[in-house]
Amino acid sequence: MNFEETLAERIGEAQSVLKAYLPEETGFQKTVLEAMNYSTLAGGKRLRPVLMKESFSLFGGTGELIAPFMAALEMIHNYSLVHDDLPAMDNDKYRRGRRTTWCVYGEGMAILAGDGLLNYAYETACRAFDLLETQAGSYRAVSEALSVLARKAGIYGMVGGQCADIQAEKYPKEAITEELLLFIHQNKTAALIESALMIGAILAGAPKEAVDRMEQVGQDIGLAFQIQDDILDVTGDQQVLGKPVGSDEKNNKATYVSLRGLAAARREVDRLTQEALSLLRSFDRRNLFLEELIEKLVHREK
Amino acid sequence: MNFEETLAERIGEAQSVLKAYLPEETGFQKTVLEAMNYSTLAGGKRLRPVLMKESFSLFGGTGELIAPFMAALEMIHNYSLVHDDLPAMDNDKYRRGRRTTWCVYGEGMAILAGDGLLNYAYETACRAFDLLETQAGSYRAVSEALSVLARKAGIYGMVGGQCADIQAEKYPKEAITEELLLFIHQNKTAALIESALMIGAILAGAPKEAVDRMEQVGQDIGLAFQIQDDILDVTGDQQVLGKPVGSDEKNNKATYVSLRGLAAARREVDRLTQEALSLLRSFDRRNLFLEELIEKLVHREK
Numbered sequence: 001m002n003f004e005e006t007l008a009e010r011i012g013e014a015q016s017v018l019k020a021y022l023p024e025e026t027g028f029q030k031t032v033l034e035a036m037n038y039s040t041l042a043g044g045k046r047l048r049p050v051l052m053k054e055s056f057s058l059f060g061g062t063g064e065l066i067a068p069f070m071a072a073l074e075m076i077h078n079y080s081l082v083h084d085d086l087p088a089m090d091n092d093k094y095r096r097g098r099r100t101t102w103c104v105y106g107e108g109m110a111i112l113a114g115d116g117l118l119n120y121a122y123e124t125a126c127r128a129f130d131l132l133e134t135q136a137g138s139y140r141a142v143s144e145a146l147s148v149l150a151r152k153a154g155i156y157g158m159v160g161g162q163c164a165d166i167q168a169e170k171y172p173k174e175a176i177t178e179e180l181l182l183f184i185h186q187n188k189t190a191a192l193i194e195s196a197l198m199i200g201a202i203l204a205g206a207p208k209e210a211v212d213r214m215e216q217v218g219q220d221i222g223l224a225f226q227i228q229d230d231i232l233d234v235t236g237d238q239q240v241l242g243k244p245v246g247s248d249e250k251n252n253k254a255t256y257v258s259l260r261g262l263a264a265a266r267r268e269v270d271r272l273t274q275e276a277l278s279l280l281r282s283f284d285r286r287n288l289f290l291e292e293l294i295e296k297l298v299h300r301e302k
Numbered sequence: 303m304n305f306e307e308t309l310a311e312r313i314g315e316a317q318s319v320l321k322a323y324l325p326e327e328t329g330f331q332k333t334v335l336e337a338m339n340y341s342t343l344a345g346g347k348r349l350r351p352v353l354m355k356e357s358f359s360l361f362g363g364t365g366e367l368i369a370p371f372m373a374a375l376e377m378i379h380n381y382s383l384v385h386d387d388l389p390a391m392d393n394d395k396y397r398r399g400r401r402t403t404w405c406v407y408g409e410g411m412a413i414l415a416g417d418g419l420l421n422y423a424y425e426t427a428c429r430a431f432d433l434l435e436t437q438a439g440s441y442r443a444v445s446e447a448l449s450v451l452a453r454k455a456g457i458y459g460m461v462g463g464q465c466a467d468i469q470a471e472k473y474p475k476e477a478i479t480e481e482l483l484l485f486i487h488q489n490k491t492a493a494l495i496e497s498a499l500m501i502g503a504i505l506a507g508a509p510k511e512a513v514d515r516m517e518q519v520g521q522d523i524g525l526a527f528q529i530q531d532d533i534l535d536v537t538g539d540q541q542v543l544g545k546p547v548g549s550d551e552k553n554n555k556a557t558y559v560s561l562r563g564l565a566a567a568r569r570e571v572d573r574l575t576q577e578a579l580s581l582l583r584s585f586d587r588r589n590l591f592l593e594e595l596i597e598k599l600v601h602r603e604k
Contacts, residue, residue, distance in 0.1 A: 028485045029462035031469055036457070083417060088390075088409035107390035108468055111413065115385060115420065116461045122424045123452035129445040139441030143431040146448070150425035155338070159418045160331035166410055167333055183330045 003292050010053065010289075014046035014070060021071035021124050031105065035113035036120070039101040040078045047297070048073045048196045054290040055200025055214055058283065065128055065135045069145055069199050072125040076153050077192060079117035080162070082110055089166075118153075125149060128203075137203060145199045152195035161187025168254070176254035182223075185256075190222025213279050220276035224269045224298045230255035231265050232301070241302045273298045305594050312355065312591075316348035316372055323373035323426050333407065337415035338422070341403040342380045349599070350375045350498045356592040357502025357516055360585065367430055367437045371447055371501050374427040378455050379494055381419035382464070384412055391468075420455075427451060430505075439505060447501045454497035463489025470556070478556035484525075487558075492524025515581050522578035526571045526600040532557035533567050534603070543604045575600045 001009070022040060025033045049070035056066045085092040085100040086107060093103050102110035128142045151157055165184045168176055197214040206214075232241060233248045234257055248255050257265045273295065280291055303311070324342060327335045351372035358368045387394040387402040388409060395405050404412035430444045453459055467486045470478055499516040508516075534543060535550045536559055550557050559567045575597065582593055 023457055027462070028466040028469075028482055029457055029489075032461060032465035033457060079417075083413055086390075086410075086413065088388075088413060108388075109465070111385055111388065111390060112461060112465055112468070114417070115381075116457045116465075118417065118420055119452060119456035119461060123449070123456050126445065126449040126452055129442075129449065139445060140431075143428065143441060143445065147425070147428040147431065150421060150428055154421035154425050155325055155331055155335060155418045159334060159414060159421060160329070163334035163411070163414055163418075164330040166414070167330075180330055187331075 003289070003296070006289055007050075007293065010050045011046050014049040014053065014074070017049065017067045018046070018071045018074050021068060021075075021127075023120065031109060032112050032116050035101055035105040035109050036116050038104065039082045039113060040075060040117065042098050043096040044074075044078075046074060048077055048192055050293070051193060051218075051290075052196040052200045054287055054293070055197045056204045057200075058280075058285055058287040058290060059201050059204035059206040059210065060285065061200065061204030063135045063137075065131050065137045065142070065203050066200065068124050068127045068131070069149065069203065072121040072149065073192065073196055073199070075117045075121040075124065076149070076158075079114040079121070080158060082114040082117065084162075086110060121153075122146075122150070137205070141202055141205060145202045148195050148198050148202065152191040152198075157187055157191035157195070161185075161189070161191065164188075173252050173254045173258070176259075178259055181254060181256065181259065185223055185226045186219060189226045190219045193222040193225075194218030210283065213282065217276045217279050220272040220279075221294055221297065224272035224276070227256045227265050227269050227272075228298055228300065230257045231262065231269070233257075234262060236301070269298060305591070305598070308591055309352075309595065312352045313348050316351040316355065316376070319351065319369045320348070320373045320376050323370060323377075323429075325422065333411060334414050334418050337403055337407040337411050338418050340406060341384045341415060342377060342419065344400050345398040346376075346380075348376060350379055350494055352595070353495060353520075353592070354498040354502045356589055356595070357499040358506045359502075360582075360587055360589040360592060361503050361506035361508040361512065362587065363502065363506030365437045365439075367433050367439045367444070367505050368502065370426050370429045370433070371451065371505065374423040374451065375494065375498055375501070377419045377423040377426065378451070378460075381416040381423070382460060384416040384419065386464075388412060423455075424448075424452070439507070443504055443507060447504045450497050450500050450504065454493040454500075459489055459493035459497070463487070463491070463493065466490075475554050475556045475560070478561075480561055483556060483558065483561065487525055487528045488521060491528045492521045495524040495527075496520030512585065515584065519578045519581050522574040522581075523596055523600065526574035526578070529558045529567050529571050529574075530600055530602065532559045533564065533571070535559075536564060538603070571600060 022037050023033045025037060052070050052073060053066060081095065082101045084090050085095060086102050092100055094100060101113055125146055132139065161184050164180065165188055168180060168184065194215045197218040198211050201211045201214045230248060233245055236245045238245050256268065276294055277291055324339050325335045327339060354372050354375060355368060383397065384403045386392050387397060388404050394402055396402060403415055427448055434441065463486050466482065467490055470482060470486065496517050499520040500513050503513045503516045532550060535547055538547045540547050558570065578596055579593055
């Protein structure tokens with residue numbers, strides 16, 4: 001199989017795992033379950049569970065213990081989109097070509113669907129404890145994976161980054177320092193990617209030092225991904241991207257590009273990518289698919 | 303100490319535990335941390351953590367393992383209030399005599415503060431795993447407690463009940479069956495109380511059969527508490543209650559009282575209370591404070 005075929009297969013696998021863990025739409029609470037499934041199954045590249053599974057493989061992990069965590073992380077990613085789209089947040093009516101959850105189910109039900117997804121993520125991840133009866137792994141490893149998931153998703157991770165981002169929108173562009181911008185990107189964008197790579201390593205039984213290196217890989221990828229996004233907003237082809245370019249400048253938004261210029265931004269993407277790849281190649285095993293996935297993700301044109 | 307003194311002491315203890323686990327208001331994400339603490343420290347009887355601790359004591363539990371779960375459950379209760387108060391939900395501007403979180407911090411930040419509290423509840427509960435190095439308890443017990451917390455707070459617990467409640471408000475009063483009303487009360491009101499009593503028992507090392515009985519106690523108390531609420535809305539003294547009476551009838555809201563009548567509602571409160579108390583007295587040890595607390599809670603006049 002070539003890279004594209006392997007990627008399609010891995011995305012399909014992540015999709016199946018997610019579907020298997022999403023709730024059945026039945027009972028007096030049916031509406032919130034429908035809203036949760038509507039938003040989660042609306043599409044998406046399933047990047048985070050795919051990265052998690054590849055990290056698990058890199059450290060020799062096999063079996064089903066990773067599955068509930070793959071589903072849980074994707075639920076957390078999707079709850080954040082459902083709440084981000086709300087009128088009180090970004091007020092977005094469309095995502096991935098479909099009406100957003102609040103447009104279809106109403107604001108109140110969308111708030112509840114996001115809450116339901118976030119909470120069900122933890123309920124789902126907890127199922128890994130039950131799997132210990134038949135799967136390789138330890139209570140300690142699963143509890144560490146849960147702690148990482150909660151930390152990276154929360155106030156010292158994604159939620160923290162979202163807060164800083166909302167606040168920063170009120171500041172004049174000149175007031176956004178590189179330190180603040182880095183905080184936002186590290187937490188809002190990179191934190192969940194870090195958790196994906198760390199949890200894969202933890203559940204495969206990797207030592208703490210390896211988990212720490214995977215956290216750094218995740219941060220590098222997350223930041224590179226975000227800076228590339230900002231570069232494409234300046235240099236991208238609207239036809240290829242499928243969305244308008246130049247929106248950051250139009251919205252007077254501070255980005256790495258506006259702070260440091262295009263050439264420095266490109267150098268930073270390359271530096272981060274090389275750091276991530278050389279860290280990845282520092283282990284006993286290699287995962288060539290994961291290495292190629294990272295290169296493609298960062299150097300994408302859309 | 304008499305009952306009132308003991309209760310005040312227990313509430314004070316729950317308050318201290320909660321405060322110790324709430325985040326420090328520092329960093330680029332400071333605003334969301336302030337909003338979380340504002341809503342959580344706004345007051346309240348700390349009923350759920352107090353019940354959790356008393357269940358822990360009933361089964362001989364000692365030490366600190368219970369503390370992160372006490373704080374976590376109170377965070378979950380408070381996130382649900384923050385989201386319930388939002389304009390898209392109940393649109394409440396005041397709670398416990400203070401402006402609600404969205405009134406002070408804006409809608410977007412209130413959504414994020416609720417998300418932050420829910421997620422931080424799990425981050426906090428996960429700290430119990432770290433305490434196992436010094437406290438009596440097992441990974442299995444902590445993981446079971448976490449699973450119960452997630453289940454009772456989520457789509458098969460509180461979130462499920464909230465969804466059914468929101469939907470039911472759209473139906474004509476005549477369409478609300480006793481089955482639907484019971485589902486709403488069991489999930490929206492009783493589920494978190496069940497989790498409090500179950501988690502206390504689990505962390506004290508009680509056997510599964512005892513945990514199941516405590517779940518039933520929690521359900522009985524939750525339902526009795528809710529029906530008493532509905533009774534007081536009909537028979538209560540506005541001065542004593544500190545809020546208007548007759549609001550259910552005015553809002554044409556289906557309650558146990560409107561479905562079955564006042565006399566049957568009173569009998570049901572008594573039946574549920576007696577069942578809870580006789581279950582509580584079926585164990586080797588007794589907790590007289592917990593028994594009295596339950597009687598007072600259910601037969602309150604305000």
